[in-house]
Amino acid sequence: MINKDSKVLLEVKNLRAEVGGVQILKGVDLTIRTGEVHAIMGINGSGKSTFSKVLAGHPDYAVTGGTASFEGKDLFSLEPEERARAGLFLAFQYPVEIPGVSNSALLRLAYNTLQSERGLEELDPLEFEDLVQEKLKVVEMDPSFLGRSVNEGFSGGEKKRNEILQMAVLAPRLAILDETDSGLDIDALRIVANGVNSLLSPDNAVVMVTHYQRLLNYIVPDYVHVMDGGRIVRTGDKNLALELEARGYDWLRAAA
Amino acid sequence: MSTALHNLVNQPYKHGFVTDIETEAVPKGLSEDVIRLISKKKNEPEWLLEFRLQAYRHWLTMEEPSWANVNYPKIDFQDIIYFAQPKPKKQLASMDEVDPELRRTFEKLGVPLHEQKLMTGVAVDVIFDSVSVTTTYKAKLAEIGIIFCSFSEAVRDYPDLVKQYLGSVVPSGDNFYAALNSAVFTDGSFCFIPKGTKCPMDLSTYFRINTEGSGQFERTLIIAEEGSSVCYLEGCTAPQFDTNQLHAAVVELVALDNADIKYSTVQNWYAGDENGKGGIYNFVTKRGLCKGINSKISWTQVETGSAITWKYPSCVLLGDNSIGEFYSVALTNHLQQADTGTKMIHVGKNTRSKIIAKGISAGRSNNSYRGLVKVGSRAAGARNYSQCDSMLIGDRCIANTFPTIDVQNTTATIEHEASTSKIGEDQMFFFAQRGIGSEEAISMIINGFCKDVFVHLPMEFAVEATKLLGLKLEGSVG
Numbered sequence: 001m002i003n004k005d006s007k008v009l010l011e012v013k014n015l016r017a018e019v020g021g022v023q024i025l026k027g028v029d030l031t032i033r034t035g036e037v038h039a040i041m042g043i044n045g046s047g048k049s050t051f052s053k054v055l056a057g058h059p060d061y062a063v064t065g066g067t068a069s070f071e072g073k074d075l076f077s078l079e080p081e082e083r084a085r086a087g088l089f090l091a092f093q094y095p096v097e098i099p100g101v102s103n104s105a106l107l108r109l110a111y112n113t114l115q116s117e118r119g120l121e122e123l124d125p126l127e128f129e130d131l132v133q134e135k136l137k138v139v140e141m142d143p144s145f146l147g148r149s150v151n152e153g154f155s156g157g158e159k160k161r162n163e164i165l166q167m168a169v170l171a172p173r174l175a176i177l178d179e180t181d182s183g184l185d186i187d188a189l190r191i192v193a194n195g196v197n198s199l200l201s202p203d204n205a206v207v208m209v210t211h212y213q214r215l216l217n218y219i220v221p222d223y224v225h226v227m228d229g230g231r232i233v234r235t236g237d238k239n240l241a242l243e244l245e246a247r248g249y250d251w252l253r254a255a256a
Numbered sequence: 257m258s259t260a261l262h263n264l265v266n267q268p269y270k271h272g273f274v275t276d277i278e279t280e281a282v283p284k285g286l287s288e289d290v291i292r293l294i295s296k297k298k299n300e301p302e303w304l305l306e307f308r309l310q311a312y313r314h315w316l317t318m319e320e321p322s323w324a325n326v327n328y329p330k331i332d333f334q335d336i337i338y339f340a341q342p343k344p345k346k347q348l349a350s351m352d353e354v355d356p357e358l359r360r361t362f363e364k365l366g367v368p369l370h371e372q373k374l375m376t377g378v379a380v381d382v383i384f385d386s387v388s389v390t391t392t393y394k395a396k397l398a399e400i401g402i403i404f405c406s407f408s409e410a411v412r413d414y415p416d417l418v419k420q421y422l423g424s425v426v427p428s429g430d431n432f433y434a435a436l437n438s439a440v441f442t443d444g445s446f447c448f449i450p451k452g453t454k455c456p457m458d459l460s461t462y463f464r465i466n467t468e469g470s471g472q473f474e475r476t477l478i479i480a481e482e483g484s485s486v487c488y489l490e491g492c493t494a495p496q497f498d499t500n501q502l503h504a505a506v507v508e509l510v511a512l513d514n515a516d517i518k519y520s521t522v523q524n525w526y527a528g529d530e531n532g533k534g535g536i537y538n539f540v541t542k543r544g545l546c547k548g549i550n551s552k553i554s555w556t557q558v559e560t561g562s563a564i565t566w567k568y569p570s571c572v573l574l575g576d577n578s579i580g581e582f583y584s585v586a587l588t589n590h591l592q593q594a595d596t597g598t599k600m601i602h603v604g605k606n607t608r609s610k611i612i613a614k615g616i617s618a619g620r621s622n623n624s625y626r627g628l629v630k631v632g633s634r635a636a637g638a639r640n641y642s643q644c645d646s647m648l649i650g651d652r653c654i655a656n657t658f659p660t661i662d663v664q665n666t667t668a669t670i671e672h673e674a675s676t677s678k679i680g681e682d683q684m685f686f687f688a689q690r691g692i693g694s695e696e697a698i699s700m701i702i703n704g705f706c707k708d709v710f711v712h713l714p715m716e717f718a719v720e721a722t723k724l725l726g727l728k729l730e731g732s733v734g
């Protein structure tokens with residue numbers, strides 16, 4: 001929901017970044033306020049995941065210009081784990097498998113780390129179990145997933161759902177969902193979208209990187225951005241996504 | 257993968273101090289005269305000198321093994337001190353007589369040397385360089401017929417037992433290093449659990465190499481008579497020297513009918529620095545003989561130290577229905593090399609063995625699992641289950657598995673599973689993105705990966721092992 005008076009969560013100005021010596025981001029500008037829902041679309045390879053990973057602080061990516069502030073703090077002066085503890089969450093396009101570490105152990109450690117960061121009480125395994133059972137319902141996941149190693153042997157869709165479970169437990173200020181909808185079946189898409197909707201509040205915000213309108217039918221964006229060649233080349237409302245769905249990207253590039 | 261992953265900042269080895277204590281050493285080098293001198297210094301009976309000399313003569317005819325997947329410059333066996341002992345050497349009647357400097361050393365190492373600490377229930381034998389410094393809790397164990405003492409004392413006080421069992425599991429000419437050990441071993445631990453006795457406490461030995469240039473050649477012999485059981489723990493550390501030191505121990509276990517021996521090791525010898533300078537060459541022969549029916553021998557090892565590890569704790573399953581187990585975590589970092597595993601030799605009927613081996617490689621290290629499961633023609637109904645998992649941390653390390661299966665009885669069942677997983681920057685980034693720092697992430701991964709082995713360690717050893725592995729890997733990722 002757009003409210004021009006609400007607090008700025010993230011402000012990115014003229015962000016440039018490279019990976020493996022190749023310039024990928026070539027001046028990204030983006031402002032996100034609390035309560036807002038953003039969608040970032042764009043052709044394959046346009047830099048959407050790069051943008052997400054740069055914000056989260058992936059060590060392979062080097063910021064070569066521009067600024068990003070998160071709730072007023074210089075994002076790039078923070079370590080990746082500090083950004084996470086400050087409330088920045090990235091649901092990965094390709095979630096990694098962590099052999100031998102159970103989902104519940106990971107969730108609890110991540111949760112308690114955040115709690116202590118926020119000066120709140122940490123939960124013991126039993127208390128945490130109650131909390132996580134509630135969160136499982138958000139994404140309608142079977143409790144058996146808690147005992148399994150993180151993402152190990154999970155199907156593509158299960159991995160995506162697991163990312164949203166983590167989001168539900170960690171309750172971030174800003175969640176960036178990188179193609180969380182890709183690979184979800186029709187029912188799972190609805191469930192995950194409902195889950196994300198239920199987590200939205202006037203105090204947080206979400207950025208969805210997606211290729212498909214169907215996700216935006218469930219989670220209606222306030223802003224739709226189109227990324228191309230490492231830049232946001234067009235910003236509109238939800239109708240821009242509908243237009244892209246109907247016409248593709250070529251007309252935009254021709255217009256640019 | 258970027259350089260961040262290889263930004264290795266290893267936690268300095270914390271046991272790397274040298275104790276300033278006067279030692280008395282036999283001059284460098286090996287000859288029959290040196291062996292006679294060692295034997296004389298130890299007031300040994302003639303038969304033991306003969307055992308040594310025979311081993312030495314055999315050793316002279318042997319070649320250093322080269323089949324292991326490890327590389328190191330040729331060892332000059334004449335450049336090693338074969339016997340070093342803290343001075344002055346006199347019989348120690350109680351703990352208070354132990355050299356205070358030595359006691360401080362063991363306090364630093366966390367070895368509970370004081371009587372009061374012993375109330376925690378662990379009987380400790382401490383081997384400092386080559387000599388057993390003290391065996392605690394002896395009297396209490398003696399009341400129920402358990403003998404737990406230094407090898408030298410056993411030779412003096414129980415010569416018949418030693419004579420009966422010494423070399424019965426690892427013959428003096430078994431392999432190059434076992435032969436060397438048989439010729440020059442200086443001390444070690446001896447443990448005898450009589451018929452029907454369950455040892456009421458864990459028995460523990462701490463090994464420490466202190467003198468530069470000295471080798472350590474200790475000998476451990478554990479005998480569990482019919483229906484008895486014992487749980488034995490071994491810990492090792494060494495100071496930090498730039499030169500390599502040789503550790504060639506022999507451990508022999510004998511389990512008679514229905515006896516049960518559980519042997520756990522946390523090995524943290526000095527591993528050398530991050531450029532591979534210094535460190536212990538750990539060339540050890542450990543073997544257990546399940547001699548009686550329904551007997552059981554279980555090895556659990558956590559190998560973290562040593563520049564080179566060459567070690568295959570094995571079980572010979574002679575008695576019908578006997579059981580052999582091997583649970584292992586071997587961690588290598590920097591330029592460490594480990595070639596370790598086990599041999600399960602099924603001789604008797606319905607013998608069972610289980611192998612769980614976890615290898616963790618980081619840095620530029622090389623970590624190999626080598627295993628043999630052999631089922632003889634008489635071993636009807638033999639069963640083995642093996643699981644070998646490797647974890648690679650970063651992309652400059654190497655993990656290998658060399659499993660060999662040799663089955664001569666068609667009724668045998670052999671199962672083998674193997675897996676390799678990789679911890680790279682993406683995994684560490686994932687943890688970071690969830691707010692978890694690299695140290696905690698590593699500790700979580702290690703615990704998860706090793707839990708099937710750690711559950712077989714005594715509680716306090718498991719805690720120590722977890723901490724140790726975490727320290728060893730600190731800074732090796734992300």
Ligand SMILES: Nc1ncnc2c1ncn2[C@@H]1O[C@H](COP(=O)(O)OP(=O)(O)OP(=O)(O)O)[C@@H](O)[C@H]1O
Pocket residue numbers: 019020022024042043044045046047048049050051093
């Ligand atoms: N390590 C690297 N070295 C060189 N180029 C890279 C590297 N990583 C990513 N790129 C390139 O950066 C560009 C942007 O990739 P990115 O993953 O951000 O695209 P995307 O918009 O998320 O695409 P998709 O919609 O397919 O997920 C691509 O052309 C990709 O090949």
Ligand SMILES: [Mg+2]
Pocket residue numbers: 048049050093178179
């Ligand atoms: Mg992408």
